Amino acid sequence: MTSRILVHDVGMRDGLQVERTIVPTERKIAWIERLLASRVDAVQVGSFVNPRIVPQMADTEAVCRHFAGRSSPRTRLTALVLNEKGLERGLAAGIDAFCMGVSASETHSRKNTGMGTEEAATRIIAMARTAVEARASVQLSVQSAFGCGYEGAIPATRVIALIQRFVDAGFDTLSLADTAGHAMPPQVRALFDAVRGAAPDATWACHFHDTYGLAMANACAALEAGVQSFEAAFGGLGGCPFTAVAGTNLCTEDFVHLLQHGGQRADIDVTALNDVACTAEAFFGRPLPGKLHAIPAVEA
Amino acid sequence: MTSRILVHDVGMRDGLQVERTIVPTERKIAWIERLLASRVDAVQVGSFVNPRIVPQMADTEAVCRHFAGRSSPRTRLTALVLNEKGLERGLAAGIDAFCMGVSASETHSRKNTGMGTEEAATRIIAMARTAVEARASVQLSVQSAFGCGYEGAIPATRVIALIQRFVDAGFDTLSLADTAGHAMPPQVRALFDAVRGAAPDATWACHFHDTYGLAMANACAALEAGVQSFEAAFGGLGGCPFTAVAGTNLCTEDFVHLLQHGGQRADIDVTALNDVACTAEAFFGRPLPGKLHAIPAVEA
Numbered sequence: 017m018t019s020r021i022l023v024h025d026v027g028m029r030d031g032l033q034v035e036r037t038i039v040p041t042e043r044k045i046a047w048i049e050r051l052l053a054s055r056v057d058a059v060q061v062g063s064f065v066n067p068r069i070v071p072q073m074a075d076t077e078a079v080c081r082h083f084a085g086r087s088s089p090r091t092r093l094t095a096l097v098l099n100e101k102g103l104e105r106g107l108a109a110g111i112d113a114f115c116m117g118v119s120a121s122e123t124h125s126r127k128n129t130g131m132g133t134e135e136a137a138t139r140i141i142a143m144a145r146t147a148v149e150a151r152a153s154v155q156l157s158v159q160s161a162f163g164c165g166y167e168g169a170i171p172a173t174r175v176i177a178l179i180q181r182f183v184d185a186g187f188d189t190l191s192l193a194d195t196a197g198h199a200m201p202p203q204v205r206a207l208f209d210a211v212r213g214a215a216p217d218a219t220w221a222c223h224f225h226d227t228y229g230l231a232m233a234n235a236c237a238a239l240e241a242g243v244q245s246f247e248a249a250f251g252g253l254g255g256c257p258f259t260a261v262a263g264t265n266l267c268t269e270d271f272v273h274l275l276q277h278g279g280q281r282a283d284i285d286v287t288a289l290n291d292v293a294c295t296a297e298a299f300f301g302r303p304l305p306g307k308l309h310a311i312p313a314v315e316a
Numbered sequence: 317m318t319s320r321i322l323v324h325d326v327g328m329r330d331g332l333q334v335e336r337t338i339v340p341t342e343r344k345i346a347w348i349e350r351l352l353a354s355r356v357d358a359v360q361v362g363s364f365v366n367p368r369i370v371p372q373m374a375d376t377e378a379v380c381r382h383f384a385g386r387s388s389p390r391t392r393l394t395a396l397v398l399n400e401k402g403l404e405r406g407l408a409a410g411i412d413a414f415c416m417g418v419s420a421s422e423t424h425s426r427k428n429t430g431m432g433t434e435e436a437a438t439r440i441i442a443m444a445r446t447a448v449e450a451r452a453s454v455q456l457s458v459q460s461a462f463g464c465g466y467e468g469a470i471p472a473t474r475v476i477a478l479i480q481r482f483v484d485a486g487f488d489t490l491s492l493a494d495t496a497g498h499a500m501p502p503q504v505r506a507l508f509d510a511v512r513g514a515a516p517d518a519t520w521a522c523h524f525h526d527t528y529g530l531a532m533a534n535a536c537a538a539l540e541a542g543v544q545s546f547e548a549a550f551g552g553l554g555g556c557p558f559t560a561v562a563g564t565n566l567c568t569e570d571f572v573h574l575l576q577h578g579g580q581r582a583d584i585d586v587t588a589l590n591d592v593a594c595t596a597e598a599f600f601g602r603p604l605p606g607k608l609h610a611i612p613a614v615e616a
Binding site (some may be wrong): 202228229230232235252270273277305306 | 502527529530532535536563578605608
């Protein structure tokens, strides 16, 4: 671990989106305030998607109104958008950091967006340009980069070709997402090595799900591969509603605990992250899969 | 991964020993039969300890009676013993493969055995010699090798000194156990590199707990470090009653899934392991932490 590792909590989006119990806006705001107090580098506040399809995200504008002007270089408030309508809503809500992605799996792409990978890439790149013109930053991600719940293995060449399109369009904040949780540590190292070859100057992020119990092992492999930014969810909440298997997310506080034992990110307040995980656990009335938040304070 | 990786399921011992609900002997036998059907390399059938302290292990003799003569080079039936009385009982019960260990943590050693590390090592080596004289095989382990719930960090020099004593006494099947789950992947690689330097001809095993969500990541680090044998528990059941934090075990079927995706151990029947995990889950009436067994069969 040579450069500063960045932590991007996406629990308010990728954690909540599959939950059937709607979290009231005031609670979302309180959880985000506590996430910000932890001093992670970025907090994803929600997504601008069809509220009929993802009702949990229907109040993202209201959440953004509360945090207007709070996004800063120290702690970025981000949002996910899937299409032009979402981008328009996000820009209107004052979002200055967008996450957008294209699935390397043709089937996943069609189920998620109604378009195949090629068409989706063209559209996302145009959206990313619109966001940049509006002075927002953009992280472009390849979803299902390590495998797909529908298609199984995804050839690395498909991932590299998508990354090449992003790079050719001038984007350099890039991410590989293991949307369905199929990644294996050796594959993580190999694929990040390969895409870094295609885009040596890019800044890399990653996103892992724990479907097969490998989220943390894959994050460790990504650390070794020089990936700088890690998406994770408080308590390990989450899953993806558009994949066949909905694995939970890499757990933010468990990952931060690892970093801190490696001598990194002592500035992040794990207690604040644990608080959000414990609060969410109480709200949903079931244990969340993360480990650190469940350990009595005297032991942690 | 160059050599054949061995899987040793210890769920019947390290998984069950903390469970308050006693598993009836007939059920234990059924679970062990299914574990044997999975074709893992070794199954720990129980421990010979004080039944007043660990009531769950009170029927280990009865379990052994059922499996008399079933231990073979293909699938070894093992047992844990902590003292001479336990060894005597184990030999009388026909066990031909013993696991014994000494804690590198003075505090953990005293709480677990009433003796400090040095005295415990002398005693364990004498016990190991007795077992070998009785034609049993022995795996000698350093417990709390990566940290301790009571003492915190454990100096690598303490671990290496214990390994040196085992080697000097002529033992070459050795293990490092992360009893409290404090290990970090870089530490796992470094410590195994160090002990292999001290005992280049030994065969190495490892044992990880998921206290901080790192069991699988540590197992991956051990794979990279050339460790050959992996102790794990079906469903990820378990924890250690003698440490301050009782983390669950590395999950056998999740680890086997990783191996199989790496092109290894296609001969192990993951379905049989999943069966035991699902059966134990139903018996204890709560979800176990392993992932694979909870995925609908069509998806796995």
